[in-house]
Amino acid sequence: MTTSSRTPLHPVVAEVTARIVERSAPGRTAYLAQIRAAGDRGPARGRLACANLAHGFAASDAPAKKALRGRTKPNVAIVSAYNDMLSAHQPFETYPRALKQAVIRAGGIAQFAGGVPAMCDGITQGRDGMQLSLYSRDVIAMSTAIALSHDMFDGALMLGVCDKIVPGLLIGALSFGHLPTVFVPAGPMESGLPNGEKAKVRQLHAEGKVGRDELLEAEAASYHSAGTCTFYGTANSNQLLMEVLGLHLPGSSFVNPGTPLREALTRAAGARVTELTRQGGENTPIGEIVDERAIVNACVALLASGGSTNHTLHLVAIARAAGITLTWDDLSDLSAVVPSLAKMYPNGEADVNHFHAAGGIAFLVHTLLRAGLLHDDVRTIAGHGLWRYTTEPRLRGEDLTWEEGPKASLDTTVLRPADDPFTPDGGLKLLSGPLGRAVIKTSAVKPEHRAVTAPALVFDHQDELLRAFGDGELDGRDFVAVIRFQGPAANGMPELHKLTPALGVLQDRGQQVAIVTDGRMSGASGKVPAAIHVTPEAALGGPLARVHDGDAITVDANTGLLDLHVDRAELNDRPATGRAPQGPEWSGTGRELFAAFRATVGSADTGASVFPGVPVPPQEVSVVPV
Structure with a gap:
C-alpha cells in the first residue's frame, strides 16, 4: 500500500461516485449478471460442435490446431484498426505476428479475429465524410462484437488509437465483458513543427496572408511520420484514459513507435492478456474492471489533463455499455474540484511528448491519488490498485521492468502537481x-x-x-x-x-x-x-x-x-x-x-x-x- 492510496477520497469525488452507483444499480446489476453467466460457462470453444470448431481452426498450422482442439490453452482474439493510410494505425501492421508469438510464449494461442474501420477526422474535417465520423464509433463497436462472436476466445487484444476507434473498440469489448481484454497502443509520432507555430500559419492562411503551399508545408512538418498526432486531442485523450481505466499496461500510452521499449511493451501486452485469462490463473474480465469507480477515474483524468470534449459523448456511451449511467452533471461537478494540471496544445504550447517527458501519466496519477481525487481501490490489467500506474516501464538490457515514476514534475510549464495547479478547476x-x-x-x-x-x-x-x-x-x-x-x-x-x-x-x-x-x-x-x-x-x-x-x-x-x-x-x-x-x-x-x-x-x-x-x-x- 502506498502513501497515496491512504489519502482520503475528496468528498465531491466520493459523492459523485455514490450517486452514479445508486443511479446505475439496476443496469449495472443486470450487466454483471450477464457477463458472469457467460464467464461461468467456461471456455467458449469447448461448447462448439465439431463442425463449428473445425471451421474455427481450419486455416491454422498443425501446432495451433492441436492447441485449439483442447481446452487447456487460452485462445486470444486480436482485433485491429490497422490501415496504412493513417499515421496512428500504420504501426499496427506488424503487431499481430509479434502478439501471437508473445501469447504462445506465455502458454496460449492467438488468432486474428477481425479488423475494424478507422477513419481520421483530420482528413475528413470539413468534408462530407466527416458526417460519418461519430457514427463510425458504433460501427466499430458492432464490428468488434462480430469479430468476437465466433465464441472461440478466452481473452482479447484491442489495437486502436484515434478518435472514435478506441471508444468503439471498448464499447464492443464490453459487450463481451466476460473476456479479459488488453488495449495495445502504438504511441505518438516524434515532435515536429510546434503546434503553436502550426496554428499561427493556419490563422494567417484564413486571413489570406499565406498561400496553400505554405500552409501545406506547415501541416506536413507537424504531421510527419508514423504515430499519433502529437497535439492533445481525442486520440491522445483516448490513450490517457485507457491507461487510467487500467486497460493499458502502465506507462505504455506515449512511448514512440519503432523504439525497443515500444516493441517490448507490445510483447508484454500479449503475455499479460494470457495471464489474465481463466486458464492463465488471474481471470480479470474487462466488464469487472470498468466499474463506477473506474469511470469516475477516467472523468477526473480527462479533466485534470484538459482532454477532448468528445469524451463528454464517449465516456457517457462507454459507461452505458457497462450498465453505468454517467451524466454531464457528474462531469461538471467533478470539473469544479479537479484542478487543471497539464498544458498541452490546444491548451498550451507543449505536445504529448513533452508531457510524457515531464512525468506523464505516472506523475499525473501520483499527484491525483495524493490529492484524493482518484479511486485507488480498482482492478486493472496490471493488478489491483491504481497506484500501479504511478510506475514507468524500463528496459534493462532485454528485460522489461516497471520502476517508480517521478514524484515531482520535471517541467512545471507543462505538468504540475495538484497542490500547485494551472487553474483550480478542470476547464x-x-x-x-x-x-x-x-x-x-x-x-x-x-x-x-x-x-x-x-x-x-x-x-x-x-x-x-x-x-x-x-x-x-x-x-x-x-x-x-x-x-x-x-x-x-x-x-x-x-x-x-x-x-x-x-x-x-x-x-x-x-x-x-x-x-x-x-x-x-x-x-x-x-x-x-x-x-x-x-x-x-x-x-x-x-x-x-x-x-x-x-x-x-x-x-x-x-x-x-x-x-x-x-x-x-x-x-x-x-x-x-x-x-x-x-x-x-x-x-x-x-x-x-x-x-x-x-x-x-x-x-x-x-x-x-x-x-x-x-x-x-x-x-x-x-x-x-x-
Missing part, C-alpha cells in the same frame, strides 16, 4: 438555459473571453459562416455564431473545427465572438468560447431552430448560463426555420447508408449512440423551460 463546464444544455471547454479560453453577450448570426452549415468571413461580412462586429442542424440526428454531428482559425482571427482583432452549436468542436477545441453539443438539437425541435439573426445570446462559462434574450412566449410562438439535410442532400460518399443511424441515434447527453442503454433519470437531463 469543462455544463451550460444550461432557454437554448437547452451544452458543454464548454474553457481551458484554452482566456478569462476575458469566457462570457460573451452579443447578437446572434444564424447559419445552417459551417460553409455559410466561412463564406461570410471570406466576404468580410463578419468584420468589426461582435456576434454569437449559431451553427445549427449539426446534431447527431441531423447530419451525424460533424466536428466544426475549421471554424476556429476564422473566428480566432476576429477575436484577435478585438471582436467579442462565440459559438453555439448542436455539433462538435473536437478535441482541438480552442481559444474561442464554444457552447457545443447543444441538446435538444435543432433537427428534433430544439430551441436553436427558432433563433433569429439579431437575437441577443449570452454564453457565460463563469456562471454556466446559455441564455437567449427573447420573450419566452414569443419564442414558443415562432415557427422553426432552417432544416436538416434531406433526400439528395444526405447522399453520396456513403452517407445514404446511414439513414437508420440518423433515425435512431440518441441525444448528445446520453452519448449520441444508436445502442439502447440504461435510461437516464429525467431530472438529470431536464432542459430549462422556455
Whole structure:
C-alpha cells in the first residue's frame, strides 16, 4: 500500500461516485449478471460442435490446431484498426505476428479475429465524410462484437488509437465483458513543427496572408511520420484514459513507435492478456474492471489533463455499455474540484511528448491519488490498485521492468502537481438555459473571453459562416455564431473545427465572438468560447431552430448560463426555420447508408449512440423551460 492510496477520497469525488452507483444499480446489476453467466460457462470453444470448431481452426498450422482442439490453452482474439493510410494505425501492421508469438510464449494461442474501420477526422474535417465520423464509433463497436462472436476466445487484444476507434473498440469489448481484454497502443509520432507555430500559419492562411503551399508545408512538418498526432486531442485523450481505466499496461500510452521499449511493451501486452485469462490463473474480465469507480477515474483524468470534449459523448456511451449511467452533471461537478494540471496544445504550447517527458501519466496519477481525487481501490490489467500506474516501464538490457515514476514534475510549464495547479478547476463546464444544455471547454479560453453577450448570426452549415468571413461580412462586429442542424440526428454531428482559425482571427482583432452549436468542436477545441453539443438539437425541435439573426445570446462559462434574450412566449410562438439535410442532400460518399443511424441515434447527453442503454433519470437531463 502506498502513501497515496491512504489519502482520503475528496468528498465531491466520493459523492459523485455514490450517486452514479445508486443511479446505475439496476443496469449495472443486470450487466454483471450477464457477463458472469457467460464467464461461468467456461471456455467458449469447448461448447462448439465439431463442425463449428473445425471451421474455427481450419486455416491454422498443425501446432495451433492441436492447441485449439483442447481446452487447456487460452485462445486470444486480436482485433485491429490497422490501415496504412493513417499515421496512428500504420504501426499496427506488424503487431499481430509479434502478439501471437508473445501469447504462445506465455502458454496460449492467438488468432486474428477481425479488423475494424478507422477513419481520421483530420482528413475528413470539413468534408462530407466527416458526417460519418461519430457514427463510425458504433460501427466499430458492432464490428468488434462480430469479430468476437465466433465464441472461440478466452481473452482479447484491442489495437486502436484515434478518435472514435478506441471508444468503439471498448464499447464492443464490453459487450463481451466476460473476456479479459488488453488495449495495445502504438504511441505518438516524434515532435515536429510546434503546434503553436502550426496554428499561427493556419490563422494567417484564413486571413489570406499565406498561400496553400505554405500552409501545406506547415501541416506536413507537424504531421510527419508514423504515430499519433502529437497535439492533445481525442486520440491522445483516448490513450490517457485507457491507461487510467487500467486497460493499458502502465506507462505504455506515449512511448514512440519503432523504439525497443515500444516493441517490448507490445510483447508484454500479449503475455499479460494470457495471464489474465481463466486458464492463465488471474481471470480479470474487462466488464469487472470498468466499474463506477473506474469511470469516475477516467472523468477526473480527462479533466485534470484538459482532454477532448468528445469524451463528454464517449465516456457517457462507454459507461452505458457497462450498465453505468454517467451524466454531464457528474462531469461538471467533478470539473469544479479537479484542478487543471497539464498544458498541452490546444491548451498550451507543449505536445504529448513533452508531457510524457515531464512525468506523464505516472506523475499525473501520483499527484491525483495524493490529492484524493482518484479511486485507488480498482482492478486493472496490471493488478489491483491504481497506484500501479504511478510506475514507468524500463528496459534493462532485454528485460522489461516497471520502476517508480517521478514524484515531482520535471517541467512545471507543462505538468504540475495538484497542490500547485494551472487553474483550480478542470476547464469543462455544463451550460444550461432557454437554448437547452451544452458543454464548454474553457481551458484554452482566456478569462476575458469566457462570457460573451452579443447578437446572434444564424447559419445552417459551417460553409455559410466561412463564406461570410471570406466576404468580410463578419468584420468589426461582435456576434454569437449559431451553427445549427449539426446534431447527431441531423447530419451525424460533424466536428466544426475549421471554424476556429476564422473566428480566432476576429477575436484577435478585438471582436467579442462565440459559438453555439448542436455539433462538435473536437478535441482541438480552442481559444474561442464554444457552447457545443447543444441538446435538444435543432433537427428534433430544439430551441436553436427558432433563433433569429439579431437575437441577443449570452454564453457565460463563469456562471454556466446559455441564455437567449427573447420573450419566452414569443419564442414558443415562432415557427422553426432552417432544416436538416434531406433526400439528395444526405447522399453520396456513403452517407445514404446511414439513414437508420440518423433515425435512431440518441441525444448528445446520453452519448449520441444508436445502442439502447440504461435510461437516464429525467431530472438529470431536464432542459430549462422556455
